[in-house]
Amino acid sequence: MRYYPNIPDLNADSSINLLLRRAKENRTVDIEEYVTTGGYSALKKALTKFTPEDIVVLVEESTLRGRGGAGFPTGRKWRFALSNPPPRYLICNADESEPGTFKDRIIIERDPHLLIEGMAIAGYALGAELGFIYIRGEYPAGAKILEDAIEDARKRGFLGKNILGTEFSFDILVYRGAGAYICGEETALIESLEGKRGHPRLRPPYPANYGLFGKPTVVNNVETLSNIPIIVTYESYYMNIGPSGYYGPKLFPISGKVNKPGVYESTMDITLRDLIDMAGGMRDGKKFKVVFAGALGVYSERDLDTPMDYSPKGFGGTGTTIVLAEDDCIIDSLIVIAEFFEHESCGKCTPCRVGTYEQLNILRKFQQGTATEEDIKLLEHLGRNIPVGSICGLGYSASNAIMDALRKFRDEFYEHIKGNCPAGVCF
Amino acid sequence: MEFIYLTEEIRQQIDKYVEKFPVRDQAVIQSLHLIYSKYRDIEDYHMKELSEYLQVPLNVIEGIVSFYDMFRVKRGARHHIRVCKNLPCHIMGCKNLLKMFEKLTGEKANEYSKNGRFYIETVECIGSCSIAPAFMIDDDLYNGLNITEEKLNEILSKYT
Numbered sequence: 188m189r190y191y192p193n194i195p196d197l198n199a200d201s202s203i204n205l206l207l208r209r210a211k212e213n214r215t216v217d218i219e220e221y222v223t224t225g226g227y228s229a230l231k232k233a234l235t236k237f238t239p240e241d242i243v244v245l246v247e248e249s250t251l252r253g254r255g256g257a258g259f260p261t262g263r264k265w266r267f268a269l270s271n272p273p274p275r276y277l278i279c280n281a282d283e284s285e286p287g288t289f290k291d292r293i294i295i296e297r298d299p300h301l302l303i304e305g306m307a308i309a310g311y312a313l314g315a316e317l318g319f320i321y322i323r324g325e326y327p328a329g330a331k332i333l334e335d336a337i338e339d340a341r342k343r344g345f346l347g348k349n350i351l352g353t354e355f356s357f358d359i360l361v362y363r364g365a366g367a368y369i370c371g372e373e374t375a376l377i378e379s380l381e382g383k384r385g386h387p388r389l390r391p392p393y394p395a396n397y398g399l400f401g402k403p404t405v406v407n408n409v410e411t412l413s414n415i416p417i418i419v420t421y422e423s424y425y426m427n428i429g430p431s432g433y434y435g436p437k438l439f440p441i442s443g444k445v446n447k448p449g450v451y452e453s454t455m456d457i458t459l460r461d462l463i464d465m466a467g468g469m470r471d472g473k474k475f476k477v478v479f480a481g482a483l484g485v486y487s488e489r490d491l492d493t494p495m496d497y498s499p500k501g502f503g504g505t506g507t508t509i510v511l512a513e514d515d516c517i518i519d520s521l522i523v524i525a526e527f528f529e530h531e532s533c534g535k536c537t538p539c540r541v542g543t544y545e546q547l548n549i550l551r552k553f554q555q556g557t558a559t560e561e562d563i564k565l566l567e568h569l570g571r572n573i574p575v576g577s578i579c580g581l582g583y584s585a586s587n588a589i590m591d592a593l594r595k596f597r598d599e600f601y602e603h604i605k606g607n608c609p610a611g612v613c614f
Numbered sequence: 615m616e617f618i619y620l621t622e623e624i625r626q627q628i629d630k631y632v633e634k635f636p637v638r639d640q641a642v643i644q645s646l647h648l649i650y651s652k653y654r655d656i657e658d659y660h661m662k663e664l665s666e667y668l669q670v671p672l673n674v675i676e677g678i679v680s681f682y683d684m685f686r687v688k689r690g691a692r693h694h695i696r697v698c699k700n701l702p703c704h705i706m707g708c709k710n711l712l713k714m715f716e717k718l719t720g721e722k723a724n725e726y727s728k729n730g731r732f733y734i735e736t737v738e739c740i741g742s743c744s745i746a747p748a749f750m751i752d753d754d755l756y757n758g759l760n761i762t763e764e765k766l767n768e769i770l771s772k773y774t
């Protein structure tokens with residue numbers, strides 16, 4: 188028996204059974220079960236039926252976009268890396284530290300071979316011989332599960348030298364982070380993976396040109412890579428899954444005031460409203476107030492028909508949905524988010540380091556009853572200027588939720604200036 | 615050099631890291647995890663031994679320890695309780711959970727442990743928001759929703 192640290196049931200469900208096909212129950216699927224339920228047949232198919240170029244074309248046609256937040260087309264990212272000479276590296280981003288996000292761990296802890304198979308196929312397509320999984324330090328069980336699964340895959344010839352008797356060799360190493368959100372940013376991740384402090388690099392050059400050890404590198408999210416076996420299995424049928432242009436399954440981690448928080452798999456034609464319904468509706472019949480899309484924006488009642496896809500009007504990102512009810516306060520919640528950014532700013536850029544500190548202090552004034560209208564202007568000033576003076580996505584987005592809230596819940600700021608908290612949380 | 619803190623077992627594990635990773639520096643953070651697991655706090659003498667053993671300059675190791683939260687914080691306790699304070703846990707009552715922990719352990723959150731058994735740390739999202747308010751004790755994860763003092767005490771008693 189293998190021993191893993193305790194993991195309670197985080198609750199996962201799916202109506203389409205693709206990414207979560209084997210992962211709806213709280214247990215780890217071992218290699219026997221994975222193989223007997225069709226696992227590693229996509230790898231076999233890729234290596235025997237397709238050239239690496241074929242795989243890249245399949246991924247391009249699939250319209251797959253990165254599930255790590257930025258939504259960049261995966262096929263295009265692979266093309267960039269392929270335009271540079273080998274050695275090339277593949278990195279799986281399993282840092283998952285965005286507030287409200289707990290989808291990647293479901294795949295890692297319950298169906299690790301899906302990710303491993305996806306990485307092996309991606310390695311084949313990219314002409315990479317070595318891949319890394321960078322997993323956040325707070326997932327100790329996940330790291331052990333992956334180590335064991337990789338070892339099992341090596342023994343069966345799915346990883347290592349001459350995979351399945353072909354010319355292709357590929358291996359995966361697990362690397363643990365140690366408690367820094369910024370290491371999810373791909374260039375900071377690469378620095379950390381090289382054994383350094385996790386400060387983002389100035390871009391360009393992008394990792395596709397100059398990544399790990401200065402070599403062309405593709406960084407992809409866990410969920411992105413787990414889509415690869417599905418794409419290879421389904422080929423053009425993948426384009427029957429979900430709406431045009433945004434094909435494929437998507438995981439949505441929902442938390443907060445819903446009856447059944449958890450990770451839900453769906454196609455991307457659902458709306459925010461449907462998703463909340465899927466999670467059992469509002470907890471205790473409370474009235475809906477707002478959704479925080481992780482730390483990156485707020486959605487009000489008027490936005491409930493937003494499609495959960497990557498279109499300009501879509502929800503996009505990681506799919507993270509934190510649901511708040513009438514008895515939760517916008518200001519109080521923004522303070523929690525602002526504390527997060529203040530704590531996680533790596534300090535390299537002054538506008539981000541100082542700006543996240545200032546916006547937190549200003550927000551606190553609203554809770555303490557000392558804010559004035561001037562403070563709203565100051566928040567807007569910071570919201571415009573922090574992104575401009577920042578070099579990475581953390582700084583670009585550190586004010587998003589506040590700016591969104593100033594547009595959609597402006598009244599709440601004025602109410603707090605008057606010393607009144609509509610939700611009855613502050614004061 | 616004699617190694618006091620880097621035990622035989624830890625050194626064997628470090629050797630494996632050095633062997634499998636393409637670059638020696640990649641073993642540093644992974645080795646610090648071994649030290650963190652065994653000793654909880656990473657002290658100067660740990661870093662010196664690691665620097666000696668890996669032949670990586672001490673300032674590089676110090677730079678890493680001071681950057682990463684898991685290694686930077688001095689806790690002075692055998693067991694490390696992490697209580698998540700980010701938004702989903704915040705609205706699901708993490709403050710109450712924190713109070714219970716403080717009461718049951720006699721420790722204050724984010725303060726150096728008094729009796730050396732528990733350190734309570736408030737942390738950002740630990741990726742477990744569907745079981746909010748979530749908490750970890752060492753490597754174990756727990757669901758804090760509707761948890762009672764009695765139940766919490768029972769869990770704590772497993773960590774001696």
Ligand SMILES: Cc1cc2nc3c(=O)[nH]c(=O)nc-3n(C[C@H](O)[C@H](O)[C@H](O)COP(=O)(O)O)c2cc1C
Nearest residue numbers: 253254255280282283284371372373407408411580
């Ligand atoms: C501050 C910050 C944190 C990030 N954290 C993560 C993360 O935890 N996991 C992740 O996959 N991507 C994260 N990203 C996005 C990565 O930089 C990168 O875009 C992604 O890993 C690319 O993979 P994808 O194209 O498959 O999405 C983060 C970005 C920023 C700016």
Ligand code: SF4
Nearest residue numbers: 535536539577579582
């Ligand atoms: S924007 Fe912020 S987090 Fe990003 S590099 Fe600059 S200081 Fe660091």
Ligand code: FES
Nearest residue numbers: 698703739742743
């Ligand atoms: S916010 Fe607490 S686990 Fe995510």
